[in-house]
Amino acid sequence: EVVLLESGGGLVQPGGSLRLSCVASGFTFGNYAMTWVRQAPGKGLEWVSPINGDGRDTFYADSVKGRFTISRDNSKNTLYLQMNSLRAEDTAVYYCAKDVRYVPGYYFDHWGQGVLVTVSS
Amino acid sequence: EVLMTQSPGTLSVSPGERATLSCRASQSVSSNLAWYQQKPGQAPRLLIYGASARATGVPARFSGSGSGTEFTLTISSLQPEDFAVYYCQQYDKWPPITFGQGTRLEIK
Numbered sequence: 001e002v003v004l005l006e007s008g009g010g011l012v013q014p015g016g017s018l019r020l021s022c023v024a025s026g027f028t029f030g031n032y033a034m035t036w037v038r039q040a041p042g043k044g045l046e047w048v049s050p051i052n053g054d055g056r057d058t059f060y061a062d063s064v065k066g067r068f069t070i071s072r073d074n075s076k077n078t079l080y081l082q083m084n085s086l087r088a089e090d091t092a093v094y095y096c097a098k099d100v101r102y103v104p105g106y107y108f109d110h111w112g113q114g115v116l117v118t119v120s121s
Numbered sequence: 122e123v124l125m126t127q128s129p130g131t132l133s134v135s136p137g138e139r140a141t142l143s144c145r146a147s148q149s150v151s152s153n154l155a156w157y158q159q160k161p162g163q164a165p166r167l168l169i170y171g172a173s174a175r176a177t178g179v180p181a182r183f184s185g186s187g188s189g190t191e192f193t194l195t196i197s198s199l200q201p202e203d204f205a206v207y208y209c210q211q212y213d214k215w216p217p218i219t220f221g222q223g224t225r226l227e228i229k
Binding site: 062 | 219
């Protein structure tokens with residue numbers, strides 16, 4: 001059974017930083033791209049950042065480019081999202097999602113339960 | 122960026138009836154379209170990929186159709202557990218991957 005478990009969320013002041021983690025199990029982690037998707041309260045889904053299976057290729061939504069960094073440690077089956085210079089509009093539930101292929105750019109067959117990030121003073 | 126527009130925003134249907142949800146892309150995405158179901162407090166669940174292929178474990182009452190810019194998700198006979206929000210997602214032209222704004226399916 002595929003399980004994705006996010007952690008690291010919480011309340012942070014504008015301009016602050018957080019690092020999200022997503023521990024994966026139930027599949028060969030390094031064989032699949034992974035993606036962060038977020039959902040602001042009461043809103044729809046927003047693609048944030050994917051990373052390919054070996055971690056060499058990354059992409060970002062314009063809204064987070066230059067502030068967020070995605071990475072992965074395949075030895076630990078863990079995906080990360082380093083979020084810097086946080087803004088109120090980054091407030092959302094952040095989901096890690098498993099891509100269906102080694103490279104990103106497809107759809108997501110498994111999702112974590114999500115972690116809430118609140119940016120507020 | 123490909124803009125995905127779903128209609129209607131909210132759909133009210135009685136259990137046992139058919140529900141038809143629409144998704145339109147601002148430019149052709151071929152058949153590179155997925156549908157997700159999201160219930161309150163839960164993560165999205167993949168229903169359909171490739172515009173018409175059902176994901177593992179998805180009941181046969183869910184079907185997808187369309188290509189290019191017009192897509193449809195049909196639920197043939199609504200069950201109580203089907204009332205949720207549904208999102209379409211294109212993965213043809215990226216970055217960015219884009220989602221529709223969602224259709225809320227509610228009990229009539």
